[in-house]
C-alpha cells in the first residue's frame with residue numbers, strides 16, 4: 001500500500017520527428033532502465049506515452065528523453081499531464097493503426113557506425129552486404145509510397161523478410177526493431193552489373209564496376225535517390241569525356257572519397273568542414289582545393305574550390321574501399337534536367353554517356369539529389385537541400401488555419417506545404433525549363449499530397465507570369481473553386497524564407513540579392529533592399545537599373561552586360577575612342593547598333609540584378625568567355641579575389657533609394673589587375689550593405705538570395721555586422737538561393753491565416 005502511494009502517473013505527448021526513427025523502442029528501453037510501467041504508442045502528430053513510477057525515476061526518465069533521444073528524431077514540444085494511478089503491470093509498445101498517421105516524413109540518412117562495423121566484420125552475417133541498414137540509418141523518403149511509414153508502404157514490400165531478419169525486426173531491444181528497409185543476403189535486394197553488349201554480372205557486380213572505372217570508363221551507379229555518373233576522378237580523359245557527354249562544360253563536379261584522410265590530401269579543411277563532411281547527412285561540402293593535387297583539372301576549372309563528400313550508402317562504402325582512387329559522382333541527367341531514378345530511363349536517355357550500369361532491384365520511389373553545403377567564416381550556408389536534410393519540417397508555434405501549398409520559383413525549385421503546426425519543405429527539384437523537369441515537379445507534388453493527405457485551401461506562387469508554376473497555380477484555382485491564390489514577389493519571398501527559418505515575426509532590413517526575379521513594376525529585380533515584416537514590405541533601395549541587351553542572351557554573355565555598363569557611364573563617342581578589351585569583340589557598327597538598342601530599350605529589359613552586375617564587372621575586368629553555368633562569374637571573381645590583399649573599395653552613391661555604381665565602373669576601368677578589381681568589387685558590395693544597415697540601426701539584418709553563396713562576400717559582411725554588434729540572419733537550414741523561395745511563400749500565407 002505504502003509503495004503505491006509514493007508512486008506517480010504522468011502522461012506525455014511528444015510532437016516532432018518521432019515516428020519511424022526508433023522512438024518507441026527508445027522509450028521502451030528507457031522505461032526498463034528506470035523500472036517504470038505503462039505504455040508508448042504513436043498518435044496523429046507524435047508519440048503518446050503514460051508512465052507510472054517513483055518521482056526520482058520519472059524525473060531522470062524525462063531528462064534522458066531530451067538527452068539521449070534517437071539520432072534521427074527531433075522533439076518540438078512535450079506536453080505533460082499528471083494522471084490518477086492506474087497500476088500498470090508492465091511497459092508495452094502499442095502498435096499504430098491507420099488513424100494515427102503522423103505528418104512527419106524523415107529524410108534518408110547515411111550508414112551509421114554500428115552498421116559500418118557489421119559491414120566490415122567478416123564474421124557478421126551482413127559482411128559486405130550492400131543494403132545494410134538499421135533504425136538509425138538507411139533510406140526513408142526515397143522508398144516511401146505512403147504513410148504510416150511501414151514496410152508494406154515502401155518499395156521494400158516485395159522482399160519477404162527471412163526468419164532471422166523478422167526476429168530482429170520484431171524485437172524492441174534489437175537495433176533493427178521496426179527498421180522498415182531491413183534485409184540481408186537471404187531476403188533483400190540484389191546488385192546487378194550490366195554492360196551495353198548484354199553482359200550481366202550478379203556475383204562480382206562491384207568488382208566488375210571497379211574494373212570499368214579503373215579502365216577510365218564511366219558507370220552509372222544507383223545510389224539512394226537516383227543514379228550517379230561515376231568515373232575515376234584522377235583520370236583527366238575520363239572526366240573530360242564525361243563532361244562532354246553530359247553537356248556540362250565548366251560547372252564543377254563533385255568528388256567522392258574513401259575517407260576524410262584522403263580528402264585532406266587534396267583539400268584544406270577547416271574544423272567545421274570536417275564536421276559537416278562527416279555528419280550523418282553526408283552532404284557535398286564545397287571546400288578549398290590545394291595547389292598540388294592529383295585530381296583531374298577539369299573537375300572544377302578556374303576555381304579554387306571543389307565539392308567533396310564521403311560514401312553514404314553501404315554500396316558506396318564497398319565500392320570506394322575496393323577502388324584505389326576517388327570518383328567523380330555527379331547526378332545522372334542531361335545538364336539541368338532532374339536526376340534519373342530508374343535503370344530503364346538511363347538506357348533510354350543517356351546511353352552514350354555510360355559504358356555500364358551498376359543497379360539493383362530496390363525501387364527509388366521518390367528521387368532525391370545530393371545536398372550541397374558551404375562554410376563561410378561564421379556561417380554555414382546551404383546551396384542545395386536534398387538527401388539527408390529534406391523533406392524538412394519547421395515547427396509553427398501557432399497552428400495555421402488553412403492548408404497552404406507554396407510552389408516555389410522556376411529555378412532550383414522546391415515545394416512547401418503548411419498544415420497544422422508544420423511547414424514541410426520538399427527536397428530540391430531543380431530547374432523547370434524542360435517537360436521532364438516539370439513532370440518530376442508534379443510527381444513530387446503528388447507524392448507530398450498523397451503522403452500528407454493534403455488538398456490545398458490556399459496556393460502561393462511567384463508573380464512571374466511565365467513561370468510554369470504560376471501557370472499551373474492559375475489553372476488549379478480555376479478548376480477548384482474556393483481555393484485562394486496568392487502571387488508573391490520573388491525577392492520578398494527570399495526575405496521571408498530567411499524569416500521563416502528563424503521564426504522571425506518582427507520588422508527586418510532585408511538584402512535580397514540574386515540573378516533575377518519578377519518585380520512589382522514588371523521589371524527584372526535582383527538587387528533589392530526591403531524593410532519587411534511577415535505582412536508587408538517597402539523597397540527602400542535597389543541597384544541602379546541596367547538594360548540587358550538582348551534579354552536572355554545577356555545572361556549567358558557577360559560582355560553584353562559590360563557593354564551596357566559602358567553605355568550607362570559614357571557617351572557613344574567616348575566609348576568609341578576607348579581602349580577597352582570588350583570593344584575588341586564588337587565591330588564599330590555593332591557597338592553603334594547595340595547602343596541604339598540600349599537607348600530605345602529594344603529587346604533590352606531593365607534589371608536591378610546584382611547577379612548581372614557581377615557578370616558585367618567580370619567581363620569589364622578582362623574575362624571574355626560566355627558562362628558555362630549560372631553563378632560562374634561570381635565563383636571566379638571570388639576565387640581570384642583571394643589573391644589580392646587590398647581592403648580598398650570603389651566609390652558609389654546612395655540617393656533616392658538607388659544604389660548607383662557609375663563611379664565604380666569608371667574606377668574599375670582605371671584598375672588593370674583582375675584580382676584587385678574582384679576584391680575591391682566584392683568589398684564594395686559589403687560596404688554598401690553596411691552603410692545601408694547603419695541607416696536602419698534598430699532592426700535586424702536579413703541576407704538572402706543566390707549572391708550570398710559567395711564565401712568572400714558573406715565572410716566580409718558578417719564580420720562587419722558583428723563588429724557593429726548587429727543582429728543578422730542568413731539561412732543555413734534551407735537554401736539561400738531560389739530553393740528557399742517556397743518556404744518564404746508558405747510563411748507569408750501562414751502568417752496571414754494564423
Ligand SMILES: [Zn+2]
Nearest residue numbers: 112115134137
Ligand atoms: Zn545503421
Ligand SMILES: [Zn+2]
Nearest residue numbers: 162165184187
Ligand atoms: Zn533476411
